[in-house]
Amino acid sequence: MSIKSINVRNQFRGTIKEIIEGPVLSEIDVSTPAGIVTSVITTRSVKELELKPGSEVIAFVKSTEVSIAKL
Amino acid sequence: MSIKSINVRNQFRGTIKEIIEGPVLSEIDVSTPAGIVTSVITTRSVKELELKPGSEVIAFVKSTEVSIAKL
Amino acid sequence: MSIKSINVRNQFRGTIKEIIEGPVLSEIDVSTPAGIVTSVITTRSVKELELKPGSEVIAFVKSTEVSIAKL
Amino acid sequence: MSIKSINVRNQFRGTIKEIIEGPVLSEIDVSTPAGIVTSVITTRSVKELELKPGSEVIAFVKSTEVSIAKL
Amino acid sequence: MSIKSINVRNQFRGTIKEIIEGPVLSEIDVSTPAGIVTSVITTRSVKELELKPGSEVIAFVKSTEVSIAKL
Amino acid sequence: MSIKSINVRNQFRGTIKEIIEGPVLSEIDVSTPAGIVTSVITTRSVKELELKPGSEVIAFVKSTEVSIAKL
Numbered sequence: 001m002s003i004k005s006i007n008v009r010n011q012f013r014g015t016i017k018e019i020i021e022g023p024v025l026s027e028i029d030v031s032t033p034a035g036i037v038t039s040v041i042t043t044r045s046v047k048e049l050e051l052k053p054g055s056e057v058i059a060f061v062k063s064t065e066v067s068i069a070k071l
Numbered sequence: 072m073s074i075k076s077i078n079v080r081n082q083f084r085g086t087i088k089e090i091i092e093g094p095v096l097s098e099i100d101v102s103t104p105a106g107i108v109t110s111v112i113t114t115r116s117v118k119e120l121e122l123k124p125g126s127e128v129i130a131f132v133k134s135t136e137v138s139i140a141k142l
Numbered sequence: 143m144s145i146k147s148i149n150v151r152n153q154f155r156g157t158i159k160e161i162i163e164g165p166v167l168s169e170i171d172v173s174t175p176a177g178i179v180t181s182v183i184t185t186r187s188v189k190e191l192e193l194k195p196g197s198e199v200i201a202f203v204k205s206t207e208v209s210i211a212k213l
Numbered sequence: 214m215s216i217k218s219i220n221v222r223n224q225f226r227g228t229i230k231e232i233i234e235g236p237v238l239s240e241i242d243v244s245t246p247a248g249i250v251t252s253v254i255t256t257r258s259v260k261e262l263e264l265k266p267g268s269e270v271i272a273f274v275k276s277t278e279v280s281i282a283k284l
Numbered sequence: 285m286s287i288k289s290i291n292v293r294n295q296f297r298g299t300i301k302e303i304i305e306g307p308v309l310s311e312i313d314v315s316t317p318a319g320i321v322t323s324v325i326t327t328r329s330v331k332e333l334e335l336k337p338g339s340e341v342i343a344f345v346k347s348t349e350v351s352i353a354k355l
Numbered sequence: 356m357s358i359k360s361i362n363v364r365n366q367f368r369g370t371i372k373e374i375i376e377g378p379v380l381s382e383i384d385v386s387t388p389a390g391i392v393t394s395v396i397t398t399r400s401v402k403e404l405e406l407k408p409g410s411e412v413i414a415f416v417k418s419t420e421v422s423i424a425k426l
Contacts, residue, residue: 290424294392294416297426312423318367318387318388318390322418322421323418324421325422333423334425340425340426341423342423342426343421343422344421345365345416345421345422347382347393347395349416349417350392350393350414351394351416352383352385352396352404352415353412353413353415354404354411355413
């Protein structure tokens with residue numbers, strides 16, 4: 001199934017640098033122009049999407065999940 | 072209260088470009104080196120933090136909120 | 143940009159039944175075989191995706207966002 | 214403590230099909246009329262709720278966590 | 285439908301102090317022994333649950349949504 | 356980097372009582388005046404913040420993540 005577009009505004013295109021695999025969840029570190037973006041997804045999804053270091057991906061996040069800190 | 076550090080790995084430093092204010096929630100668009108990062112927070116927090124266009128902020132998000140799409 | 147696949151396991155395909163538009167966020171009610179699935183996204187995204195009643199969409203959610211209640 | 218009702222609109226009633234238990238978090242796969250709904254909760258909660266394959270549960274999610282993709 | 289128990293570990297029992305109602309989402313401020321806990325839910329849910337100042341409620345949140353800052 | 360203030364309204368100050376460390380994520384139990392607040396964060400963050408039992412921390416959560424149940 002091909003998806004035309006998603007609503008999430010915050011999308012960071014990059015390349016997987018490292019995967020730390022746990023029994024249930026895995027950490028995916030993505031190298032992007034914005035620096036490393038870290039995602040935690042199920043290990044099942046890692047396998048179903050056949051993710052591995054070097055895979056081209058988009059890391060994305062809903063706006064309602066983004067917090068703001070003042071400097 | 073000064074906070075030394077937070078656990079969230081994904082931090083994007085930038086400047087507020089625009090605020091769309093609603094009665095309960097507001098959209099904050101932050102210009103970062105990674106492009107625009109959009110956050111939705113309560114309008115009360117916008118006022119308490121005295122956020123306005125030009126404010127220097129960090130937009131941040133927990134790793135467990137970040138999804139991955141394969142290209 | 144066409145996305146091949148996303149990691150989120152919980153995907154509900156359906157048709158938009160109703161949109162309640164607010165100044166910042168909008169509620170999207172999607173008719174699916176599982177019943178109505180309700181999503182809240184930014185009103186900007188509603189416009190950028192040109193969503194309207196009748197649009198075919200997928201409502202999706204990360205596994206880490208799903209809670210369990212015992213009956 | 215008995216709860217009368219919760220605010221979350223998206224509730225999927227079903228039966229636990231499988232539990233993948235990790236040291237901190239566990240994946241719960243729930244068979245529902247909408248297909249498999251996957252939840253990740255703490256392993257402590259799995260034990261405290263005495264969840265096991267066959268348990269009748271409701272998987273639920275807040276509307277603000279649901280994203281929309283256009284087909 | 286009566287729910288016996290939910291998996292979310294972080295539950296704060298209290299009384300609604302104030303509701304700020306928007307067209308799509310509403311802010312609910314709950315007085316608890318831990319201080320004010322603020323929740324944002326859909327205005328539809330506010331109406332369906334017939335929430336109003338003085339209502340006894342539990343504010344709850346998944347562990348995966350809780351962040352940690354070091355002082 | 357010192358942060359002056361964050362937008363999240365729900366902040367619970369306390370002391371770490373216990374850490375359950377997994378390969379990817381860890382559970383942090385924080386003793387607060389409101390009782391135990393449980394957080395799940397990446398094990399990497401636990402190490403980078405040098406969290407251990409006895410550390411003084413703030414557990415915090417966005418308002419949009421807080422649900423309401425009626426008693």
